Amino acid sequence: MTRVIVYVEGPSDKAAMEQLLNPLIERKLEAGVRIEFLEAPSGDRKAALIKEVPHRAARILANDPTAIVVIMPDLYPLNKTVKHETPAELDDAIRMHFTDALRTLQLSDDERLQTRFRTFCFKYELEALLLAAVTALAERLGVNLDGLTETWRLPVEDQNNDTPPKSVVQALFERHKQRYIETVDAPLILSVCDYLQIAKACPQCFNPFVEFLEAQI
Numbered sequence: 174m175t176r177v178i179v180y181v182e183g184p185s186d187k188a189a190m191e192q193l194l195n196p197l198i199e200r201k202l203e204a205g206v207r208i209e210f211l212e213a214p215s216g217d218r219k220a221a222l223i224k225e226v227p228h229r230a231a232r233i234l235a236n237d238p239t240a241i242v243v244i245m246p247d248l249y250p251l252n253k254t255v256k257h258e259t260p261a262e263l264d265d266a267i268r269m270h271f272t273d274a275l276r277t278l279q280l281s282d283d284e285r286l287q288t289r290f291r292t293f294c295f296k297y298e299l300e301a302l303l304l305a306a307v308t309a310l311a312e313r314l315g316v317n318l319d320g321l322t323e324t325w326r327l328p329v330e331d332q333n334n335d336t337p338p339k340s341v342v343q344a345l346f347e348r349h350k351q352r353y354i355e356t357v358d359a360p361l362i363l364s365v366c367d368y369l370q371i372a373k374a375c376p377q378c379f380n381p382f383v384e385f386l387e388a389q390i
Contacts, residue, residue, distance in 0.1 A: 231274035300338035305374035
């Protein structure tokens with residue numbers, strides 16, 4: 174059985190992805206592909222995904238020929254841990270540490286390991302997906318869709334480093350006299366969504382990740 178191990182920053186990302194992608198996860202499991210979401214090590218989780226998890230990934234791939242490892246941090250905040258302002262620059266930084274890990278293991282010439290290591294990111298954070306799930310978001314807030322004033326950019330992945338998606342979602346909850354709890358609200362909102370519709374609304378970074386999972390056999 175093929176294993177696709179996806180490292181994300183924290184518990185809200187893990188739970189939200191498991192809920193949103195549950196139909197895909199179950200369908201792939203029936204086809205012999207196990208998709209697993211794992212949290213980054215505690216502490217500075219983004220730093221861990223950039224610097225520590227690539228070494229863990231190298232060890233996993235070296236010892237399990239059925240495994241594929243994906244690292245998927247938030248793009249926000251920019252230039253944290255390493256210089257990066259784009260998904261491509263974040264990918265370069267993570268791959269540099271993965272290459273160092275392969276060199277340490279004396280496996281730098283094994284191109285098969287490189288092909289089984291992938292990076293994606295949330296642009297700018299997981300909460301961009303909640304802004305794409307506007308009907309479910311309104312239901313969670315207990316308001317009519319017409320009463321939910323959109324205060325965010327479209328496409329939703331076009332928020333920015335000054336006003337990242339989580340801050341937009343937090344402000345929405347506050348406007349409706351509620352508090353956003355990411356480990357509770359993100360999974361609940363996304364659990365009732367069609368992941369293909371969310372991917373369509375997030376074509377820059379999330380859709381390529383979904384397409385990658387769909388392609389695994």
